[in-house]
Amino acid sequence: MTYSFEKGLSFAKQLDDQDALKSFRDRFYLNDGEIYMDGNSLGLCSKDAEACLMRVLGEWKTLGINCWTQTQPSLFLYHDHLGAMMAPLINADPEEVTAHANTTLNIHTALGTFYEPTDKRYKILVDDINFPTDRHAIDGQLRLKGLDPEVCVKVVKSRDGKMICEADFIEAMTEDVALILLPSVLYRSGQLVDMKYITDEAHKRDIIVGWDLCHSIGAVPHDFKAINPDFAVWCTYKYLNGGPGSLAGLYINKKHLSKPSGLPGWHGNVKDRQFELNHKFEKAAHAGGWQSGTQSILSMAPLEGSLKMYAEAGMENIRSKSLHITAYMRFLIEERLTEYGFTIGSPTEDHLRGGHIALEHDDALRINEALKAARVVPDFRFPNVIRLAPAPLYIRYEDVYEMVERIVDIMKERKYEGYENKVHTVA
Numbered sequence: 065m066t067y068s069f070e071k072g073l074s075f076a077k078q079l080d081d082q083d084a085l086k087s088f089r090d091r092f093y094l095n096d097g098e099i100y101m102d103g104n105s106l107g108l109c110s111k112d113a114e115a116c117l118m119r120v121l122g123e124w125k126t127l128g129i130n131c132w133t134q135t136q137p138s139l140f141l142y143h144d145h146l147g148a149m150m151a152p153l154i155n156a157d158p159e160e161v162t163a164h165a166n167t168t169l170n171i172h173t174a175l176g177t178f179y180e181p182t183d184k185r186y187k188i189l190v191d192d193i194n195f196p197t198d199r200h201a202i203d204g205q206l207r208l209k210g211l212d213p214e215v216c217v218k219v220v221k222s223r224d225g226k227m228i229c230e231a232d233f234i235e236a237m238t239e240d241v242a243l244i245l246l247p248s249v250l251y252r253s254g255q256l257v258d259m260k261y262i263t264d265e266a267h268k269r270d271i272i273v274g275w276d277l278c279h280s281i282g283a284v285p286h287d288f289k290a291i292n293p294d295f296a297v298w299c300t301y302k303y304l305n306g307g308p309g310s311l312a313g314l315y316i317n318k319k320h321l322s323k324p325s326g327l328p329g330w331h332g333n334v335k336d337r338q339f340e341l342n343h344k345f346e347k348a349a350h351a352g353g354w355q356s357g358t359q360s361i362l363s364m365a366p367l368e369g370s371l372k373m374y375a376e377a378g379m380e381n382i383r384s385k386s387l388h389i390t391a392y393m394r395f396l397i398e399e400r401l402t403e404y405g406f407t408i409g410s411p412t413e414d415h416l417r418g419g420h421i422a423l424e425h426d427d428a429l430r431i432n433e434a435l436k437a438a439r440v441v442p443d444f445r446f447p448n449v450i451r452l453a454p455a456p457l458y459i460r461y462e463d464v465y466e467m468v469e470r471i472v473d474i475m476k477e478r479k480y481e482g483y484e485n486k487v488h489t490v491a
């Protein structure tokens with residue numbers, strides 16, 4: 065889509081006035097004067113999330129062991145309750161989604177389930193710019209099966225180190241490929257991959273397809289009824305604002321619900337008979353059957369509050385603001401920052417863009433530090449990317465305007481020169 069923007073604060077304020085989601089901002093905890101652009105790393109805490117956490121804590125306080133069953137929703141089935149709440153974000157059926165563990169463990173679970181190598185088909189197809197944990201899990205699973213990752217992982221290289229080209233993957237789908245695991249949105253550039261095209265082509269060749277939705281869930285709506293992947297995983301602490309370490313999402317296509325789980329445990333048992341404590345595992349025939357052991361209820365509760373806000377706001381409205389505000393950010397960067405040597409490493413077209421903008425500069429690391437000192441919260445990714453995510457539920461157009469002005473000030477005054485070229489632990 066082509067957008068028409070103007071420079072100046074009054075235009076930003078005008079956009080905020082027209083913003084259909086503007087009332088949500090007041091439900092988040094924001095620090096005065098700080099501009100939080102890191103919602104793609106750790107989303108902010110909302111009052112709704114806090115209220116759910118406090119409710120569940122209260123249930124534990126007053127009910128003790130009975131909190132598992134005498135609560136509404138039942139904490140014993142909480143993971144599936146949250147799964148059903150996440151299902152609309154990807155247009156899946158409630159029974160296809162559960163909340164479980166973290167993304168990495170869900171990849172292990174899914175690979176344990178779906179990776180069934182034969183002499184002829186044994187390769188796992190990946191890209192070389194995905195977040196590393198996916199690859200660590202793949203290599204680990206291969207080793208568990210006595211296979212050599214050097215032989216069994218087929219890596220398709222990005223042409224420019226920023227984006228992946230779908231056609232390169234189709235070409236790499238040779239008869240020895242058993243499974244593909246790719247990110248929906250690339251964590252550095254924010255490229256949104258054509259998931260349907262890749263999934264359809266893979267299925268024509270009998271290849272299992274899994275997607276890592278960490279950088280798209282809650283920012284980009286997915287239509288899994290159309291894409292029809294075999295499995296998907298995602299974290300809930302980024303755009304979904306579930307809190308640090310909140311439980312991850314796992315989607316298993318309903319055509320596979322009767323498959324055995326790769327990492328079974330007693331919480332995946334048919335619920336009515338779980339407490340019969342039989343040694344023979346009776347896997348539940350829905351995504352909850354992929355549960356392992358007892359999950360952290362207190363790391364799920366904030367997500368409940370946050371998902372209620374998502375249902376209220378509507379995923380399509382969130383995407384629509386995300387596209388508009390990232391396009392606005394792009395406009396201001398081009399207007400105000402190109403003269404200081406900045407470039408944009410994210411796709412321009414709406415259908416190729418996720419929820420953040422990759423701002424590139426040779427001195428990105430020091431500029432990132434100067435930005436933090438100027439009370440903007442971005443994050444840095446090697447080698448030269450400052451990621452800026454205007455989370456639609458709590459970031460205003462005015463914040464984007466103000467952030468760009470703070471960057472202008474840093475560059476004009478060469479404030480970044482006062483910082484070391486040193487990476488810090490997080491962001």
Ligand SMILES: Cc1ncc(COP(=O)(O)O)c(C=O)c1O
Nearest residue numbers: 166167168195197251276278299
């Ligand atoms: C694409 C992707 N996958 C996985 C993860 C992290 O996984 P986990 O939830 O296991 O920490 C991230 C974290 O940023 C990510 O960007």
